[in-house]
Amino acid sequence: MAVGRRWLSRTAAAALLLIGGIAVPAGPASAVDPEPKFTFELTGTTIPVGFTSKTLHLKVTNLTDETPSVIQYDVRPDELAWRDRAWFLWGEGGGSGECDGDSAGWYCRAGAGTSTAAELLPAPGGTVDYPISISTGSIKEPFEGKVQIEVYMIWGEDGERVTETREFTVTLVDDAEADLAVVAPDVRQSVRVGAGGRLESTGTLNPGETGAVRYRIVNHGRKAVSGVTVDLRLPEGVTFTRPPQECAVDDDGRSAVCTYDSLALVPVGEDTEPNDDVHSAVELYNLVTVPADITAPVTLADGTVQVEGLTEGISARSAPKPAVLPANAVAVPAADVDASDNQDGYAVVVAAKKDDDNGGGGGLPVTGPQAGLIAGAGLAMVAAGIVLLLARRRRSVAFISGDDTTAS
Known part of the structure; x- marks a missing residue:
């Protein structure tokens, strides 16, 4: 009889431990929790000696399925090494967030609830390009130096701060050739073509709607080009x-090569006014359509834009005239142009329609205390039932001993 009770006690204790372990709620956790949560790169880090200024780009990509509530990046150049060679400053004309500091070290920050949050906070799977201006100093000779950049993001009101720090090499080179750069922001808005061929935003991009892949090209080298090809x-x-x-669009309908053989781009500094026939920078766009049957919200990644100069060796005075802009090109002032490498990636961010908020679409499922409690309660009931069943079966045999054939 004592043996039977010990067996029953051990069984009940094990069941209680199982129930207790199941019933403890887990903390909130995304069903998909990628590591790391974001990545970043610094592009445009090679600068011709003699070129007075250039805009580098800090490209931050959000690897999670949620838009962060805060992003901040700190730029810390080696002040002693860069003294009289170059100064690093946040980009002028917007696109950087709220910034503070000087050339020896500064930061920029963007948060949810501000008027620029939609442009400065990277969407799930999306990338934001933050401009960093570099102005060269009195020492104009080849040089290679370091700059340290720290980026942190926060998700939610009380979320944990996630920080990453990297060091990049910036190089001054004695190269008198042309140097084209392109930057292509993520596509987030639906558009229509308005008066004069200019694009007008009509709201967030939903399934079946038309958006525009925009890309800015600038010549930050020391020679001009007489034309540009774009591989999109x-x-x-x-x-x-x-x-x-x-x-010329490929058979797959997803790639094209565009040739603008009369689009002369002179180095920044030789440019005159945007309405002139020669430019140092232009902005182009291509209209694209999102499938109507796509499940939103979703970020469609892996879009690329690559540019290349066709010819070199011309100047603003000798450039072909008139260099008529194509119908889908808009000249932009050189002072407002963002710079990048010759290739840039972008994504198309598709939002769910408002009337679909209660159906389809939606983000990834989230597990947390409620899901854990419900599952725990169900499993606890099953475990308790098994214990009672085993206990009853044990009673029918465990208390029969010796010559006593009467079950208690």
Whole structure:
């Protein structure tokens, strides 16, 4: 009899431990919790000696399925090494957030609830390009130096701060060739073509709607080009709406090569006014359409834009005239142009329609205390039932001993 009770006690204790372990609620956790939560790169880090200023880009990519509530990046150049060679400053004309500090070290910050949050906080799977200006000093000779950048993000009101720090090499080179750069922001808005061929935003980009892949090209070198080719690739599922006549679209409908052989780009500094026939920077766009049957919200990644100069060796005075801009090109003042490498990536961010908020679409499922309690309660009931069943079966045999054949 004592043996039977010990067995029953051990069984009940094990069941209680099982129930207790199940019933303890787990903390909130995303069903998909990628590591790391973001990544970043600094592009445009090679600068011709003699070029007075250039805009580098800090490209921050959000690897989670949620938009952060806060992002801040700190730029810390080696002040002693860079003295009289170059100064690092946040980009002028917006696109940096709220900034403070000087050339020896400064930070910029953006948060939810501000008017620029939609542009400065990277969407799930999206990338934001933050401009960093570099102005060269009195020592104009080849040089290679370091700059340290720290980035942190916060998700939610009381979320944990996630910080990453990297060191980048910035190089001054004695190279008198042309140097084209391109930057292509993520596509987030639906658009229509308004008066004069200018794009007008009509709201967030929803399934079946038309957006625009925009890209700015600038010549921050020391020689001009007389034309530009653009190799454009769309994310999977996205197609060209109405490619311009300068573009040859591939059979897959997702890639195109655009040739602008009369689009002369002179070095920044030789440029005059945006309405002149020669420019140092232009902004172009290509209309694209998102599938109507796509499940939103979703970020369609892996879009790329690559540019290349066709010819070199011309100047503002000798450039072909008139260098008529193509119908889908808009000249932008050189002082307002962001710079990058010759290739840039972008994503198409598709939002769910408002009337779909209670159906389909939606973000990734989230597990947390409620899900844990519900599952725990159910499993606890099952475990308790098993214990009672085993206890009853044990009673029918465990208390029969010796010559006593009467079950108690």
